[in-house]
Amino acid sequence: MGLAFVPLGLAFGALVVQSGLDWWWAGLSAALIYGGSFEFLPIGMVTAAAPLAAIAGTAFMVNVRHVFYALSFPLHRVKGGLGKAYGTFALSDEAYALTAGGNAQSWSSRRILRLQLLMHLYWAGSATAGALLGSLIPDSVTGLDFALTALFAVLALDALRDLRGDLPTPALALLSAVAARLLLPGQMLLAAFALFTAGLLARHFTTRRRPSHA
Numbered sequence: 001m002g003l004a005f006v007p008l009g010l011a012f013g014a015l016v017v018q019s020g021l022d023w024w025w026a027g028l029s030a031a032l033i034y035g036g037s038f039e040f041l042p043i044g045m046v047t048a049a050a051p052l053a054a055i056a057g058t059a060f061m062v063n064v065r066h067v068f069y070a071l072s073f074p075l076h077r078v079k080g081g082l083g084k085a086y087g088t089f090a091l092s093d094e095a096y097a098l099t100a101g102g103n104a105q106s107w108s109s110r111r112i113l114r115l116q117l118l119m120h121l122y123w124a125g126s127a128t129a130g131a132l133l134g135s136l137i138p139d140s141v142t143g144l145d146f147a148l149t150a151l152f153a154v155l156a157l158d159a160l161r162d163l164r165g166d167l168p169t170p171a172l173a174l175l176s177a178v179a180a181r182l183l184l185p186g187q188m189l190l191a192a193f194a195l196f197t198a199g200l201l202a203r204h205f206t207t208r209r210r211p212s213h214a
Contacts, residue, residue: 001094002122004150009123012039013130019043027128034090034120038062061190068193069096079109090116093152172199 013026021043029039038059045055070088073096078087095116098104104112160170173196180191 001098002119004094005119005122006126009126010130010134013127013132014134015040015043015130016127017131017134019047021047023128023131026131027124030124030127031120034092034123035059035063061187064190065093065193066091068197069093072100074099074104074107074112077107077109078112083109083113087113087116090120092116092119094119168203169200172196172203175199 009030012030013023016026016029017023029042033039041058041062042055045058069091073087073091075084075087078084098115099107099112107115173192176195176199177188177192179195180188184191
């Protein structure tokens, strides 16, 4: 999982330098913001001197999905105030996907935090390397732009295995994504999460109220 961060971090670091920012902006952003895909967006906004309110609004819309992640992220198994604070800060798509699976139900606080820390270091380290060495990557190297798609494809396959035959859940997720793409293409991610959450809640209450037959 961490290795998938490397090509993304290299691309991000190279983009920072190509945009006219100092190389250390890449490592600093990756370490302190740790926003993954969001970190690509502020580069153009910062270089264009966009208003702070616009940057903050963009950050909220892109990262609001973490509100949904927090509903089932095993923060209750993380010990200590400092550990919980870092676990909340370092909650990424990949960390959530790994800790939400059935195989992670027995993971200790140390293992969860170690997982998040290693992915954080992968991202910050590769971003810094990309800023310093990105210009040395030859143009003939292909496939770097597919790393993120491949990463989430693997995460989706792992999630399907954990569902163990629960076909309605991935079907509901697919329908939510298609509906969001058709109805609100500009806010697809937020709309898809909202529709998926509403569908899960409706299914939960419907199943709970359904009378049992002896």
